[in-house]
Amino acid sequence: MESPFYFVLALLWIIGWGSVGTIVTPRIYSRKDLDVSQASLAGAAMGAAGGPLTLIPLWYFTPKLNWRWVVIPGAAIAVIFIVAFAAADPDNLCVTNGGFVATQLVNGLVIGTIYGLMALGLTLIFSILSVVSFAHGEFYMLGGMAVYYLTVVWFPGLHPLVGVLGAAVLTFMIGFIFERFFLRAMNTGQVERPGEYAILVTFGLAFFLQYLTLALVGANPKKAPRFFEYPTISLPSAADPWLMDMTSSSITLFGTISISTPRFTAAAMALILLGLLMWFLYRTWIGKALRAVSQDRQAAAVAGINPDTMNTLAFALGATLAGLAGASLVQVFSWVPWVGVPASARSFVIIVLGGMGSLPGAFIGGLILGIVEALGAGCVPDPQRAASYIPAYGMIILTLVLLLKPTGLFGREL
């Protein structure tokens, strides 16, 4: 970074006035006997965006706060941040090269779609069972392993999509059996402290699955071949493929944005699966029953829905979603038995960001995390640090969300 002074100044400005806003605004609102539910967050956003210039009018007029009071200053903060960054490091690729930024954004969106799919599973489980499954990453790992073993080792030549289906069936079964025999006890009063019990038993499942897999398949990294071989297509012509240049390994759009083909396949699969899930949850009786249980267990039970069955179904379905995320990525990344550990940490960040138990929140949270990680890896000036900090970007988001809006973006108000 050439002149970090501007950037540090802007950061201090944002943090300083944001803190002032988040502390003082709720007090002023409560003194005037107004609704304070949004005051802390809106105050932080207004403070960080304009400092005293926006805070003082806000405190004076105390308008009724809604989401606009967060989103508009939020955009302003982003602009300040970008301008300060550009001023501080004018030679950074993220400032000088639009194609580079576009590629990073697209890559972030592509991987974020899969993060979202996986986090959806976790949030589905949480919304219905009120259990945070610590074995989520292991289902992700199992999904990938299942595809590898089905299509490469046991039945070479089997179509990858059949392998994906097999992975879905396997993770569904394991999830189903586990919920039925280990988590059901929580609702029948057999355990004294169900919350702690759920944490321990899912942790146990995580270790069991991870080390069992290690013992069965060994530590050698595995990778499935690409699911689809893409043809070579150049548009509009092979000599000048400015619109699209597709080879078997990557797709280049407009001569600048490049996505690798296995990654593209994975994201497309994730989107289709997401559509299917939405259809299932919003259009079928069982899906509606699931959502009903997540809203109010007792009311759902009165309406003739068996909450215990829905618990089992939700856990199995959540596990399947993680398994499908893994199944679609085993052709992108090398697969080892502990591959699920960072993936599950990421899912936790996403569901806190999106709001625990919120389905759209999980998906949008996944996209946001994907983009933040991609931009972080792409734009942090020091190349020694850019990629090393990838896990940290998620944690920064987690901390900010917990500080400013503990219920998450789409969380239910407490």
Place this chain on the structure above:
Amino acid sequence: MKKKLLNLFLVVAMLLVAVPVVAAAPPPQDGGQDYVVVADDWLSKLADKFLGDVLAYPAITYYTNQMNAEDSSYAKITNSDLIEVGWKIYIPSAEEAEAYFAGQTASVGGTGDTVKIGAVAPLSAPGSVTGGTTMKAAFEIALEEINEAGGVLGKTAELVLVDTEGLPERGTAAMERLISQEGVAGVVGEYHSAVAMTEMEVANANNLPVVFAETWSDAITESQYPQVFRIAPMSSLTADTYVNFMESLGVKKIVIMTENTSYGIDQAEQVTELAAAKGIEAVTFSADIGTQDFSGIVERIKAENPELIFVSVTGETSYNFEQQAAEGGIGPQDLPMICNQVAGDSEAFWANVPDGNLCIYTRVGLPKALYTPETVAFIDKYTAKTGKAEAESYAMEAYDSLKLMAQAINEAGSTDGDAIISALENISYDGALGTITFTYGNHNPIPEGVAAKWWHQFPDPAITLVQYQEAGQDSADVPVVYPPAYETAPVIVAGQ
């Protein structure tokens, strides 16, 4: 009701246990006494009670096992942490215990008819499990050969392999366990430099000889610890080879993709420094072990326009990077890439990096043309045991480290630390890596003008660069492309 039953059961169980204790009131016997273990006993507690020293428990273990050899009514204690109610054990008198501990210093390295040698390797994540399991197989082959050839000091050699998980703190714990619980005569192995750095501190504090097998960091021998020997190459040696190779290709700008470990950072810094001296500019990117998604970094590397990429991330992380670089258009087929040496496992490599043809990677150990009979014999056994096409360099290093230690103990004629160290300094061992000697040590101090890192360092671990020249090629067939002295095929420069 359930609870009552349980209580009743417990009472009965305790009565059953207590009865024999009353019956067997221990008569004094040659100064020592018999004792039957009751609930809530443990050896150090008994040692404290009868001998006045909690640390005297090994004497109880020792004498009980001695008695067991003559009279099977005594228990056999295989693990001092585990005794069971009802066992008859022998508690020595204070004199006997003293005699045992006086003899103990002479009998480090295992009691009875075995000599114990410790081994350390990463067998679970976050360590390189691939590396660790490979080394384990090689140790087993070496151990078998040692015992077939008559063992160590006329006794059976016993290997105690401890998993260090690639974590420095586990290294300390492993070494302490090997020394205090197992009483090993020496330790061999290790894969991760960062772990070796903590292990050698324990070795130094306890005067225990260590032969490191696959730890490249210069700092290990730079410490000049009298107990520390290394048969792996040093990072700076390999860095030399890499930079000379880059110079021979005429590249002017390189990108180093490294991992955030002492191995990766050291290597990147050494290559950068040496490259700068030859007018080659190097930009370093680094990532954590276990990073999966390199797409953002690949784009950045692309923007740097390097003429060569040097990969020093290890394990499956290197496969992830190499394949994603290939998909991003900067793979080994687009520009010269020095891949991580795990590429030597050709089956795993081609499965994980299908676009990895023309990858250049390091191989440590003699080139095929110079294989000794020992090398060939080891490779035969190793490939038969593991089903792999070829022995990785760290397999050979692990094998040699154990056999080297066994030979040193035999030459020393005892398991005394100083004697083994002296034997190691003067050793000439013929193994899979060739003839191993250590030039500098107490017997031949490092002269002025020679860097400290040459202390107890095997000076000539042949380092060659080899290149996959056909997709799917077996690593046993890859040609050596550098240095010219060993070259078997010219290097194919990608992108030209």
